[in-house]
Amino acid sequence: MEYREDxxxxxxxxxxxxDLFESLEKACRECNVRTGVFVSGIGMLxxxxxxxxxxxxxxATVLFPExxxxxxxxGTVLLQxxxxxxxLHAVLAKATKEAVAGHLSGGKVNxxxxxxxxxxxxxxxxxxxxxxxxxxxxxxxxxA
Amino acid sequence: xxxxxxxxGEARQADVPSATTLVELLREHLALTGTKVGxxxxxxxxxxxxxxxxxxxxxxxxAAQCDGREVTTVEGLSRDGELDRIQNAFVDAGAVQxxxxxxxxxxxxxxxxxxxxxxxxxxxxxxxxxxxCRCTGYVKIVDAVEQAASESSxxxxxxxERS
Numbered sequence: 001m002e003y004r005e006d007x008x009x010x011x012x013x014x015x016x017x018x019d020l021f022e023s024l025e026k027a028c029r030e031c032n033v034r035t036g037v038f039v040s041g042i043g044m045l046x047x048x049x050x051x052x053x054x055x056x057x058x059x060a061t062v063l064f065p066e067x068x069x070x071x072x073x074x075g076t077v078l079l080q081x082x083x084x085x086x087x088l089h090a091v092l093a094k095a096t097k098e099a100v101a102g103h104l105s106g107g108k109v110n111x112x113x114x115x116x117x118x119x120x121x122x123x124x125x126x127x128x129x130x131x132x133x134x135x136x137x138x139x140x141x142x143x144a
Numbered sequence: 145x146x147x148x149x150x151x152x153g154e155a156r157q158a159d160v161p162s163a164t165t166l167v168e169l170l171r172e173h174l175a176l177t178g179t180k181v182g183x184x185x186x187x188x189x190x191x192x193x194x195x196x197x198x199x200x201x202x203x204x205x206x207a208a209q210c211d212g213r214e215v216t217t218v219e220g221l222s223r224d225g226e227l228d229r230i231q232n233a234f235v236d237a238g239a240v241q242x243x244x245x246x247x248x249x250x251x252x253x254x255x256x257x258x259x260x261x262x263x264x265x266x267x268x269x270x271x272x273x274x275x276x277c278r279c280t281g282y283v284k285i286v287d288a289v290e291q292a293a294s295e296s297s298x299x300x301x302x303x304x305e306r307s
Binding site for chain 1: 165185206208209211213300
């Protein structure tokens, strides 16, 4: 993994066989990301896991064990109690030129990924949404 | 991955590759070939089945999403070898030519009549608007669903009168 940071924008380059989430977490930690927005993410994945909401608190996770073009990666990352919470969605293209898309829950880099994260100090966390069982974006109260 | 679900009222399970679609699970692993694959992209509706009672394009649903859920296919409509009222209405109305779209049409109609037993012609047309037919021109299909609905109403009325 390589990165550069300028004016709150973190530009990442990930390399072959890196675990996507491990590398993202490492970059966020080293760049002191409090809240981050994924402005852009392209490249290729060796394999990926997408998760689909089924019902209250339950996701079905589907592994795509094949090379996939990372057409688009968007979402957010929040630092919460020392841990990074990612909420990323991806559009992935298969060799057949079909696209699959969903909540990205795992991925391994193939050749390269180029990912841009915009840093922010907006105080946000994820808390359980009782209605859906999902960990929803919640704004922390400003400290007086 | 092991997927356990209820298909046509029967508990079924299958060990399938993770990215298996529902229609692949039904046709290739559970040998339920009544559900057809037309476009494979959710445009033609030939693969329509009911998932927890709602019509879905089974080519667009992953098997993993159906774990613990209930699926009804066209095979699940008949009882003791007898066609159900919608299937009979399709036969009576001549709403079938090549027959490839028919299972999907019938499942969309079944979903409609379950929630709206007396639909208008417009509501029938809306309900099957996601099911493409290249043979019939749709008129007889809508006729068939209308006929099935009126038979249901008549049966319901007779039952009320008897009780």
